[in-house]
Amino acid sequence: MPEVIGRSVPRADGPGKVTGQTLYTADIEHKGMLHAAILRSPVPAGKIVRLNVDKARQMPGVKAVVTAADVPNVRAGWALFDTPMFARDEVLFEGEPIAAVAATTLAQSRAAVAAIELEIQEIPPVGDIDMALAAGARLIHPKLAQYGSVPGIVFNREGNVACKYAYEEPGVDEAFARADRIIEDTYDFGRQYQGYLEPKGTVVQYRDGRYTVQSGHQYVFNLRDRLAQFLQIKPSDVRVQGMAIGGGFGGKLDFGPEPYAAVLAKATGKPVKLIFSREEDLLAATVREGARVRVRSALDKDGNIIGREFFTDHDNGAYSGELILMAGLALMFCRGVYRTGPIRTQFRLIYTNTSPTGAYRGVSGVPMISAIECHMDHIARELGVDPRAYRLAHTLNNNEKLPNGQMLHDAAILMEAYAEIEKIAPWEEMKRTKKPLEGVAIGSTVWLTNPLPASATVKLNEDGSAHVLSGTCDIGTGAMAQGVVGIVAQTLGLDPANVHVVQPDTDVAAYDGGSQGSRTTRAVGRAAEHAAIEVRQKVLDAAAPLMQTEAARLTLSGGKIHDIEDPGKAIGLTDILMMGAFASGPIVGTGKHAEQPIPFDPGCAAGLAFPTLPTPTYHVHMAKVAVCPMTGNVEVKRYIVAQEVGKALNPQGISGQIQGGVAQGIGYALHEGLRVKDGRYMERSLEAYRLPLAVDIPEVEAIILEHPADEGPFGAKGTAEPPIVLAPAVIHNAIYDAIGVPLNSIPLTPENILEALERRKSA
Amino acid sequence: MKINLKVNGILEEVEVDASAVLLDVLRDKLHLTGTKEGCREGECGACTVLIDGQPVDSCLYSAAAAANAEIETVEGISANGLSAIQKAMVEEGGIQCGFCTPGIVMTLTALLRQNADPTPQDVAVALNGNICRCTGYSRIVSATLKAAKNAMAQKAGDAHA
Known part of the structure; x- marks a missing residue:
């Protein structure tokens, strides 16, 4: 059995991707599925003077039209809770959602969006950071001080500054005073769009009092929690199933179309698909900041x-x-x-x-x-x-x-x-x-x-293959399809072709910090390694009585259990799984990883x-x-x-x-x-x-x-x-x-x- | 209106609007979802299919105009296992998120049919209509060169046999 670690093993999901068989969010079809579209603010700042959806509700094929009036009046967010789901009385950016429609066809939902009567009294936008910081600048969030936030983190906020942090060591002014020369630069950085090839999309169903969300998403637990905030429900009332993801680069870590599709799915009782157009995706993408x-x-x-x-x-x-x-x-x-x-x-x-x-x-x-x-x-x-x-x-x-x-x-x-x-x-x-x-x-x-924590479960199947369950996806990097597959294959002595990664699912996997910040191979990989070590030990424990020896004398490689002290003696992994599993029970291992704090x-x-x-x-x-x-x-x-x-x-x-x-x-x-x-x-x-x-x-x-x-x-x-x-x-x-x-x-x-x-x- | 489309060698009769684009007919009527929609503006090339051997953006191509032509999608060229370019893309790591991949495979399939021995520059130019955001392209280029080399070696082997 050749070493897997250190070798350029092709990615496990390559054949599916190269033949077009891999299922992305837009490829999902459900019986009775509706198609949704969003009405977005056409202006960067203004007061909503009139919003009338009566005519849109009467349009052909339209099953539901929802606005701020139909959702809890709350603000949500990753860390600072300043974001409403729909604009309520005012719009704060061009592209801010105002209403959402579900209809039998996409063309019908778009026609209904066009029929919504919207009147906005425009306000001159605070268009850039200079305007926002100018003396007497209009406050974009006058109630900023009252917004909730996650515990344990200090956000110093004031005026149009959402967060300020400052620190200085003693002696800075003295250093500048005695300097031989001083060099100063100011650099301006533009906004960069992630430009993933797959625009954001989702399919949401509401059944038995719970939401099931299918999305190509980098961080399914974050999405679950954001939906729970917006909808004022328990996180466990949301199930997020990760789909293959057509690129993200950080852009698919927070909510996108999901809350809107969720509200429409509940309102209609039907599965709702909402896929952003490219222009819409670009307008609403959380791009790299200027x-x-x-x-x-x-x-x-x-x-x-x-x-x-x-x-x-x-x-x-x-x-x-x-x-x-x-x-x-x-x-x-x-x-x-x-x-x-x-x-x-x-x-x-x-x-x-x-x-x-x-x-x-x-x-x-x-x-x-x-x-x-x-x-x-x-x-x-x-x-x-x-x-x-x-x-x-x-x-x-x-x-x-x-x-x-x-x-x-x-x-x-x-x-x-x-x-x-x-x-x-x-x-x-x-x-x-x-x-x-x-x-x-x-x-x-x-x-x-x-450094976010990770978890993984490795399930050994009766045919000697393994499945890896975790809460994160392969965003395209190969972190799962090459990294984690390789780690588990190496640990269990399996051919990488016999190690399968399961898409993330918040109902199935324990909490995980998602595919971000280069963490997947390291953190999920470490968790999967722990899980695989546990599986290996259980295999050897199950094999020991069958081989009439002690587990400490056994090793697992190449699909066989070998006796170290008696090289001729070996038993196939599948034999253990068929026979031994009756005695030992099915073989599953779990692992976790948390980074040690740094002083x-x-x-x-x-x-x-x-x-x-x-x-x-x-x-x-x-x-x-x-x-x-x-x-x-x-x-x-x-x-x-x-x-x-x-x-x-x-x-x-x-x-x-x-x-x-x-x-x-x-x-x-x-x-x-x-x-x-x-x-x-x-x-x-x-x-x-x-x-x-x-x-x-x-x-x-x-x-x-x-x-x-x-x-x-x-x-x-x-x-x-x-x-x-x-x-x-x-x-x-x-x-x-x-x-x-x-x-x-x-x-x-x-x-x-x-x-x-x-x-x-x-x- | 009813039109006849010949997709991957199979004749299909479909009911479409006169304004329907080929991409929607392939994905929604014929359930050939291997062809992807990335922009619907003819920029990204994720929806590339071949019409009479030429790569086109199916998001801009009228379905009616494709009637009676030979349409090939990624499903068609995968029907008998991985083609040379598909195999090389997997082996060389020319794939990351995979969303652009079917379109790129179609463009490169057309290239290799027309140019059995392309240079890296030929490949890069052929990919002017396909965006890949993940890979930075070089492994796609090397995969294409490898597929061409393998195909030429195979041909030479066949000639000797």
Whole structure:
């Protein structure tokens, strides 16, 4: 039996996906199923003066029309409860749901939506964070102070600021006062759409007093809880069954169409399908937030950073999702992975009359780390030193601390990552061989693995195959289809083809933190490993009497139980299951995983949702770009990643995550930006919001570093999220190197670059 | 109106609106749900099917206009087990979430029929009408090259036999 761990075993769900047999939400049909559509606010801000659904209710095929009047008058949310299900008296963003219709056909429900009489008295929108922070700005949530929130987390809120966090170490002002020079940058970051290929959708049924929700969703327990909040029912009255998911990237962690379909399913007594159109999905997606980061460094005469100010403002949109939990990142990332003197840091999450923002791969860390990395290049250039050499001289080593007091025991992996890249792309040679308008850049960071708890059950079947039950899905990364399958196959000595993953189901699985933050392989994998170890022990215990020996003398591999001390003696696993199961009972194991808390300084980090960076991993990226002076287009000529993964359980899966994450980062660096004007998105289709194509993306060279972690399954750490985190800044800095004038936004579109080239001419 | 569609070699008579697009007829009338809807604006290519061998976005293609043509969907090319490109996509890891995959498989099926030995650039250009958000494309490109290589080796083997 060849080793499974460390081998590029193809994903278990590949044949289903490549033949189109895999069932996604939109493919579900139920007897009598109705089709739903939502009426959304056409304006970013206003008072609802009139809402009349009588005519819509009389339209052909219409079975139900529901509005705020038909649902509990409550506000819900992931952490801060500020979100109503339907707009009640006022609308706070363009696209906010106002009513929902279920009809026999989709065309009928859309016709009925068009027939709803809606009159809104428009109010000038608080369209961006500057307007929201201006003195005398209209308050988007006048009752903000009264909103409930999850216990245990402190949200400092005031005015249009949903959450503010600030901390400073002693000596910042003194450092700036004695500085040899001060360098300051302000960077603006655009909104990035997750752009998953499958628009959000759901099918909901209401039977026997319970809701059954079928959705391709990243975090079925979060969805269950949100529905319970909106509908004012017990979480256990909701059953969420995860479907195959056509991409998510953080965008499918919270509620989408589900509460609306649920209310309609109850009102009609029929299954209700609600699939967002692409425009609707884009309008209502909780995209990566726009942000403005101001970073200021005090330098001594040797170029050491003796003080740092870091102020990061993030656009929450009209309601809060996951971002309100991210305040602590401003503490962890304000220095990057570099030594600085004392820091002063501040995070603000600001309400605007725009579509709510949320998690996207690298949630809230992307603008922060990008700002630090761009600022590092600026400092190096101001000092007239090489940006790589400057980084190396100031990079954290083993056992140095982040500002939250967390010790980074293994930060020297960063040096290893630089060295590995140097082997295949020597920096001096990269610089020397540049042609005009070509640029190179390198950057580094630390990233985390989401620490939410996990559970898994492994059920051994009578034919010697196994099923893995858990509360999370394979979002596409292969974390389940390759990672967890491999862990269970290896532990039980099974062929990976005989290990089957069951889609998540909140009625069946114990609580799990969902597919997010690179946690699945590590946390669910560890839980599944524990479960499989229990199964293995039960198999050996059942085999021992049949083999007339002790379980301690037995091992399980290749579908057989072997006697270590008598190699000729073996019995088939299926024989045990047929015979032994009568004596021992069916063989099932369960496992769980919870991350050990990391010590931190409570003086600065108490009350934060994430006071530490759990399971730190280390990353160095290098890029080479060429800028076209005629069009402003940028070609990424070479891209190299060196990434710490703990243990590469499946190298193919990992390199796929690196390639895919970098592709999204390149898209964000160069053209993916949802522009907001007067509170409205200017890009409203995939034609206008351009996603990277095959011709845009080079083959990313991936160097996988392995420093196994004791707590991870076979030593694995999180892998999938971080490849996107450095790419925007590294591309940005390579463009800076190519054209030599400072640039202060991401994305850098061809227009931005042509404008910078003009500046260069006149300089 | 009633139209005749020849889908994967089987003649089907379907009742459709004159304005119906092929995607809806395939998915809703013929229950061929392997073809996916990603945008309904002809941008993402998840709905790609072949009409007389040419890849088209079925979300924009009039069902009536497809009458009497040879329509191929992912179900058709999977009828006799995995094709060379499907097998290579699985082995090379050219699949992540899988939602774009059927459309990409159809585009690459057409490419490989027309160009038995494509370059990486040929593959990338052929994929201009298909978006994959997950993979960053390079494993899809390498899968295509592998499928082409395997098919050529197979052909050479057959010629010797």
